[in-house]
Amino acid sequence: MIPELGHFALALAVALAFAQGVIGIFAPGLRDPRAMRAAPALALSHFLAIGAAFLGLIYAGVVSDFTVENVADFSSSAVPLIYRISGTWGNHDGSMVLWCFILSLCGATVAAFGQNLPASLRARVLGVLGLVSGGFLLFTLTVSDPFTRIWPPPLDGAGVNPILQDPGLAFHPPVLYTGYVGFSVAFAFAIAALIEGRIDAAWGRWVRPWALLSWCFLTSGIALGSWWSYYTLGWGGYWFWDPVENAALLPWLTGTALLHCAIVVEKREALKAWTVLLAIATFSLSLSGTFLVRSGILNSVHSFAAAPDQGLFILGLLGLTIGGSLLLFAIRAPVLAASGIYAPLSRESALVLNNIFLCSIAAVVFIGTLYPPFANLLFGIQLSVGAPFFNQTVLPLTAPLIFAMAIGPLMPWKRAALAPALQRLWLAAGAALIVFLAATAERHVIAALGLAGGIWVVIGALTDVAERIRLFRIPLGASVARLFVLPRAAVGATLGHIGFGVMVLGIAGMTLATQKVIVLTPGQSTELGGYSWTLNDIHDAPGPNYSQRVADLTVSKNGQPFLTLHPSRRFFTAQKVVTNDAAIHTNGFQDIYAVFADEPAGSHGAELRLNRHPMAPEIWFGGLIMALGGGISLSDRRLRVGAPSRNKKPEGAVA
Amino acid sequence: MRAPKKRRLYLLLACGVCLSAATGLSLAAFSSTLTYFLSPASVIAKNPAPGMSFRLGGIVQVGTVATTIDAGTPTTSFRVTDGQASIPVTFTGVLPDLFREGQGVVAIGSMTTAGNFSADEVLAKHGASYMPKDVEQALEKAGKWNPKYGPPPAAATWNTMQVKSTSSS
Numbered sequence: 001m002i003p004e005l006g007h008f009a010l011a012l013a014v015a016l017a018f019a020q021g022v023i024g025i026f027a028p029g030l031r032d033p034r035a036m037r038a039a040p041a042l043a044l045s046h047f048l049a050i051g052a053a054f055l056g057l058i059y060a061g062v063v064s065d066f067t068v069e070n071v072a073d074f075s076s077s078a079v080p081l082i083y084r085i086s087g088t089w090g091n092h093d094g095s096m097v098l099w100c101f102i103l104s105l106c107g108a109t110v111a112a113f114g115q116n117l118p119a120s121l122r123a124r125v126l127g128v129l130g131l132v133s134g135g136f137l138l139f140t141l142t143v144s145d146p147f148t149r150i151w152p153p154p155l156d157g158a159g160v161n162p163i164l165q166d167p168g169l170a171f172h173p174p175v176l177y178t179g180y181v182g183f184s185v186a187f188a189f190a191i192a193a194l195i196e197g198r199i200d201a202a203w204g205r206w207v208r209p210w211a212l213l214s215w216c217f218l219t220s221g222i223a224l225g226s227w228w229s230y231y232t233l234g235w236g237g238y239w240f241w242d243p244v245e246n247a248a249l250l251p252w253l254t255g256t257a258l259l260h261c262a263i264v265v266e267k268r269e270a271l272k273a274w275t276v277l278l279a280i281a282t283f284s285l286s287l288s289g290t291f292l293v294r295s296g297i298l299n300s301v302h303s304f305a306a307a308p309d310q311g312l313f314i315l316g317l318l319g320l321t322i323g324g325s326l327l328l329f330a331i332r333a334p335v336l337a338a339s340g341i342y343a344p345l346s347r348e349s350a351l352v353l354n355n356i357f358l359c360s361i362a363a364v365v366f367i368g369t370l371y372p373p374f375a376n377l378l379f380g381i382q383l384s385v386g387a388p389f390f391n392q393t394v395l396p397l398t399a400p401l402i403f404a405m406a407i408g409p410l411m412p413w414k415r416a417a418l419a420p421a422l423q424r425l426w427l428a429a430g431a432a433l434i435v436f437l438a439a440t441a442e443r444h445v446i447a448a449l450g451l452a453g454g455i456w457v458v459i460g461a462l463t464d465v466a467e468r469i470r471l472f473r474i475p476l477g478a479s480v481a482r483l484f485v486l487p488r489a490a491v492g493a494t495l496g497h498i499g500f501g502v503m504v505l506g507i508a509g510m511t512l513a514t515q516k517v518i519v520l521t522p523g524q525s526t527e528l529g530g531y532s533w534t535l536n537d538i539h540d541a542p543g544p545n546y547s548q549r550v551a552d553l554t555v556s557k558n559g560q561p562f563l564t565l566h567p568s569r570r571f572f573t574a575q576k577v578v579t580n581d582a583a584i585h586t587n588g589f590q591d592i593y594a595v596f597a598d599e600p601a602g603s604h605g606a607e608l609r610l611n612r613h614p615m616a617p618e619i620w621f622g623g624l625i626m627a628l629g630g631g632i633s634l635s636d637r638r639l640r641v642g643a644p645s646r647n648k649k650p651e652g653a654v655a
Numbered sequence: 656m657r658a659p660k661k662r663r664l665y666l667l668l669a670c671g672v673c674l675s676a677a678t679g680l681s682l683a684a685f686s687s688t689l690t691y692f693l694s695p696a697s698v699i700a701k702n703p704a705p706g707m708s709f710r711l712g713g714i715v716q717v718g719t720v721a722t723t724i725d726a727g728t729p730t731t732s733f734r735v736t737d738g739q740a741s742i743p744v745t746f747t748g749v750l751p752d753l754f755r756e757g758q759g760v761v762a763i764g765s766m767t768t769a770g771n772f773s774a775d776e777v778l779a780k781h782g783a784s785y786m787p788k789d790v791e792q793a794l795e796k797a798g799k800w801n802p803k804y805g806p807p808p809a810a811a812t813w814n815t816m817q818v819k820s821t822s823s824s
Binding site: 162163233342343344349352353356357360361363364367368371381382383384385386388389392393396397517518519520524526577578579580595597598600601603607609 | 661662665666669670673674676677680681683684685687688689690691692710722724727728729747748749750751752753763
């Protein structure tokens with residue numbers, strides 16, 4: 001019964017979403033205030049309907065209702081509760097419902113908290129969101145229905161893919177999807193502004209928090225995914241330049257650009273058309289990221305299996321959304337005149353430069369990701385573009401970005417000079433130079449460049465704060481007091497830059513990683529990375545829905561054992577799958593990582609892969625700091641209080 | 656020059672420099688890093704030069720996976736087949752969790768002078784279906800399986816589907 005109710009709620013949501021779309025977009029043109037007020041109400045009920053459908057699906061998973069095909073295929077009664085819930089979105093059909101649920105949540109949030117928006121703008125924004133949501137809900141309902149029943153039901157489900165039975169998977173998709181989908185709000189604001197034909201600082205003040213919020217989620221989602229692959233796949237890698245990963249990186253790059261140029265719109269009312277274009281591009285890339293992979297166009301190790309008719313439907317939706325919005329942009333963009341004027345050397349120009357760099361990086365990643373399917377389609381050859389391509393193109397383009405990243409925030413608005421900014425960076429430059437020389441002395445040029453770049457960005461960002469609180473120029477207590485009254489947006493921006501620098505440090509450190517694959521019998525030891533690794537024992541151990549073999553390793557330095565590791569091999573009997581559970585020990589600046597890969601026949605020992613990863617944790621710490629910076633920036637006073645005129649006349653806000 | 660005009664000039668200049676750098680880098684990287692996908696039959700046909708990196712895809716032939724240990728370093732060897740030819744592969748490292756005999760696999764590496772494929776990386780699919788798309792197309796081309804006519808044949812039959820005309824090395 002519950003799945004039928006869920007199915008009905010889904011159908012209801014389609015109707016409500018399209019109603020929201022049509023009424024929201026056309027009501028302002030008809031100047032009908034009652035119709036305009038209907039849009040938020042529809043957005044809320046549309047959210048409730050999808051929420052009901054989503055809950056119905058989760059319920060079917062939790063009670064293990066195997067008459068529902070989705071549950072029978074991707075869950076089983078032996079699976080722990082949390083994975084029965086997360087299994088709901090661990091497959092294609094269920095993840096579509098989650099996607100639409102988050103989209104409607106965004107719409108409901110705009111409806112609930114947008115009372116101070118001009119009524120026509122709010123109706124149009126909700127209308128755009130409603131149309132997008134309606135399209136994808138229709139897709140879910142017609143060709144990717146998660147509530148399909150099967151008869152006769154199997155005695156037990158096929159179970160969740162063992163690799164996906166991991167806390168990382170429980171949180172990674174919802175967080176990543178929230179990031180992707182959150183950009184729909186910036187997109188809807190962009191489209192609404194194109195229809196209205198005007199953009200002002202108030203518009204920027206609305207778009208920026210949404211872009212920032214989605215960016216935080218996207219950053220955390222990517223970091224979580226990277227961390228998940230690092231510890232579950234047992235390859236010791238954190239980024240493989242796989243199409244799915246690139247698909248998440250692309251909106252992150254343009255989203256980061258959007259974040260920066262929305263500041264210019266808000267503060268200086270310049271770069272309007274460009275901001276609108278970036279908002280459209282970011283959401284388009286989010287959509288493509290989610291769906292190109294599913295439509296089977298991009299060939300990836302991560303992709304869900306999808307039927308061809310699903311692919312066509314999705315392609316149609318993508319074409320309509322992206323093509324339609326770009327067409328609208330082409331027609332209406334000339335209306336958006338810029339009013340702010342700035343010199344070639346200024347904060348504005350620095351932000352423009354940031355945008356150019358980020359978009360160039362996005363362009364090469366885009367080309368590298370999409371060239372193989374096009375080559376296959378046009379020339380019929382099968383080829384792949386792998387990590388070497390991206391390393392050769394992205395790294396040289398990132399270098400100037402890193403260089404400029406420390407200088408930009410030190411430039412004043414409107415008109416600046418390079419010399420004072422550079423003068424203030426002597427400390428960062430000196431530290432970077434020392435690190436570079438120290439690391440080149442050990443003949444690691446790439447690592448040296450990366451470490452120097454990371455140090456440069458981190459110290460550069462700290463210099464900016466030190467300047468603002470007048471550190472060492474006024475008494476320390478006064479400086480600390482100033483630190484606490486700094487605008488939160490400035491603190492957030494600094495943290496964002498520091499986080500990026502820390503991540504660069506981590507990536508550079510990982511180029512120095514050492515690894516070794518070896519077979520050890522109990523009692524034998526081997527040397528790697530200055531440590532001695534001894535295999536003590538291999539034994540069986542029980543698990544909830546698997547059996548496992550565990551290897552006991554002792555790691556010692558200078559003869560002193562300081563660590564025991566227990567990597568294991570897990571045998572999932574239901575799926576006949578073996579997984580490796582890596583043992584990772586971290587001290588914050590280095591990971592010691594061991595994988596129990598196999599027990600080769602006749603060797604009476606364990607095949608182990610031992611890794612030493614200097615600075616690896618910094619990659620995810622960096623991501624976390626970036627997301628945290630975004631969060632702090634979101635709590636800035638001007639976004640809460642100074643938001644579009646609350647007490648003034650409504651038309652004042654858009655004028 | 657008036658300020659806005661000058662500004663636009665700088666902007667265009669910056670865009671131009673970045674774009675041309677991006678294009679140049681992409682083209683240079685394309686020419687040196689593109690890796691082709693070959694099925695065992697096309698490896699036999701095209702005979703790629705030793706050391707040239709490519710992706711080899713097919714099915715892990717049942718009963719061919721073996722591990723030898725040389726001074727503590729394990730080397731896994733197996734054969735990859737598309738039903739027409741099969742290529743011996745050697746790999747040192749941790750095989751993916753989903754690597755199994757009779758399942759689709761993609762290996763990245765190059766041929767050695769001895770006629771082995773030495774893999775640097777071995778990928779097995781970890782999604783809902785276990786058949787990499789490249790492999791699926793290769794099998795379809797080899798006339799062994801067309802996805803239109805149902806699921807792939809049982810894994811155990813792959814190694815008996817050997818040999819059409821090629822003498823598999």
